[in-house]
Amino acid sequence: MTYRNKHGLTRTIRDAVKREVRKRCGFGCVRCGLAFFDYEHFDPDFKDAKEHRAEGITLLCMQCNQKRARGTLSVETVAAANAAPKCLEQGFASESFDFGSDPMQVAFAGVTFTNCPTLIEVNGFPLLSVRGPEEPGAPYRLSGFFADDTGDITLKIEDNVWSAGADNWDVECEGPLITIRNGPRLISLVLRQEPPKRLVVERIDMAFEGIRLRGKDDVLEVSFDGKSWCAWTGCNMVDCFVGMSFNNR
Numbered sequence: 001m002t003y004r005n006k007h008g009l010t011r012t013i014r015d016a017v018k019r020e021v022r023k024r025c026g027f028g029c030v031r032c033g034l035a036f037f038d039y040e041h042f043d044p045d046f047k048d049a050k051e052h053r054a055e056g057i058t059l060l061c062m063q064c065n066q067k068r069a070r071g072t073l074s075v076e077t078v079a080a081a082n083a084a085p086k087c088l089e090q091g092f093a094s095e096s097f098d099f100g101s102d103p104m105q106v107a108f109a110g111v112t113f114t115n116c117p118t119l120i121e122v123n124g125f126p127l128l129s130v131r132g133p134e135e136p137g138a139p140y141r142l143s144g145f146f147a148d149d150t151g152d153i154t155l156k157i158e159d160n161v162w163s164a165g166a167d168n169w170d171v172e173c174e175g176p177l178i179t180i181r182n183g184p185r186l187i188s189l190v191l192r193q194e195p196p197k198r199l200v201v202e203r204i205d206m207a208f209e210g211i212r213l214r215g216k217d218d219v220l221e222v223s224f225d226g227k228s229w230c231a232w233t234g235c236n237m238v239d240c241f242v243g244m245s246f247n248n249r
């Protein structure tokens with residue numbers, strides 16, 4: 001049976017309210033800036049809430065949430081953090097990918113890159129690159145960025161630490177998926193984490209230096225003019241120093 005509080009309210013919050021809270025908080029814990037979080041009723045507490053009001057809900061990571069549940073983090077401190085969210089202060093929410101010490105694979109829509117130091121480069125500039133472990137047993141390290149179809153950066157990766165800009169329209173982390181939208185129903189990126197070896201770009205719609213990359217499921221399309229497109233599907237790049245290189249200069 002669905003749990004209800006004394007006012008008959010269930011835990012289910014409407015999607016539009018959740019997005020409003022995410023956007024207002026910059027897509028991460030208001031105290032720590034971590035991109036994995038729960039929705040926390042603080043004004044009033046869930047047990048006293050009659051409705052799911054966006055202004056009364058904030059974002060807390062698992063650790064902060066646990067502290068609230070244990071009674072070691074005050075509602076005053078949460079309210080203060082909610083008024084000045086960490087992610088808005090620093091400009092992003094962040095978390096880490098879990099890669100191991102075996103060569104990693106990135107499935108970029110229709111093209112899979114295995115053990116390639118540079119996956120995709122545009123005009124000699126790498127969009128995604130991988131460095132080997134710093135010492136035996138240490139992880140492989142992925143760096144790079146994704147952008148939306150206007151060229152605005154949506155998500156950056158620096159040695160496996162990813163950060164999603166607080167200026168995105170929406171960033172949603174559900175299970176192993178990260179979804180970034182730049183408007184209602186406008187998906188610019190869907191990443192699926194498959195630790196410890198694989199990252200899957202399920203959806204991408206990005207522009208960089210006039211080159212457009214559009215990917216869905218197992219097809220990657222690239223255009224230099226936004227009109228004619230080249231498509232790749234079921235393509236495997238293994239041990240390539242540079243997987244794909246595009247030049248429009």
Ligand SMILES: [Zn+2]
Pocket residue numbers: 029030031032033034060061062063064065
């Ligand atoms: Zn936190």
